[in-house]
Amino acid sequence: MILLIPHCSFSADSSKFKIKPYQIQLQYAGNLGLFSVGAGKNFFNDKLNTFLIYGYLPESIHGVTVHTIALKSSLRYANTKLSPVFDLDFYTGALVLYGITNNTYLVYPDYFPDNYYITNAIHAYIHIGTRLNKIVSYENLQKISFYIELGTIDYQIWNAITNETIKIFDIWNLCFGVVFSFK
Numbered sequence: 001m002i003l004l005i006p007h008c009s010f011s012a013d014s015s016k017f018k019i020k021p022y023q024i025q026l027q028y029a030g031n032l033g034l035f036s037v038g039a040g041k042n043f044f045n046d047k048l049n050t051f052l053i054y055g056y057l058p059e060s061i062h063g064v065t066v067h068t069i070a071l072k073s074s075l076r077y078a079n080t081k082l083s084p085v086f087d088l089d090f091y092t093g094a095l096v097l098y099g100i101t102n103n104t105y106l107v108y109p110d111y112f113p114d115n116y117y118i119t120n121a122i123h124a125y126i127h128i129g130t131r132l133n134k135i136v137s138y139e140n141l142q143k144i145s146f147y148i149e150l151g152t153i154d155y156q157i158w159n160a161i162t163n164e165t166i167k168i169f170d171i172w173n174l175c176f177g178v179v180f181s182f183k
Contacts, residue, residue: 030175
């Protein structure tokens, strides 16, 4: 499944609506599901990137099927050139995710007390990571990046704060992924 981001392009002699991919991300784990796929774009000279992501966790893994939709942004704070075609990025970021599964609600049903529960379908997530980038010249493909991230989600942070048996090291998870960047 390939996701494309619409891009409007207008010129003096023609007016066309074009579909142009900027970045495609494939990820394993990371509170977005067992696997996730997203489309994104870089801003500010590749210092900020943002992705719209769909994640899937099958029932066979977790006992219930979970679908997630997330908006993820990362800010690159350092870059190291390793060779003419390889460099290493260091970044941090956050995302907001919407989980779709049994017993998750944006608005609770009437049988729950009014204003007692906050939504459990939307969560915030923070991450820090590193990305190895390889410059390529293959048709429209510009760069392939492999990354690893360490992250945690809001309710894990809350659990660590309110429950002495949960240690700060218990709330983190690792994810791995690849990003294909296009011209």
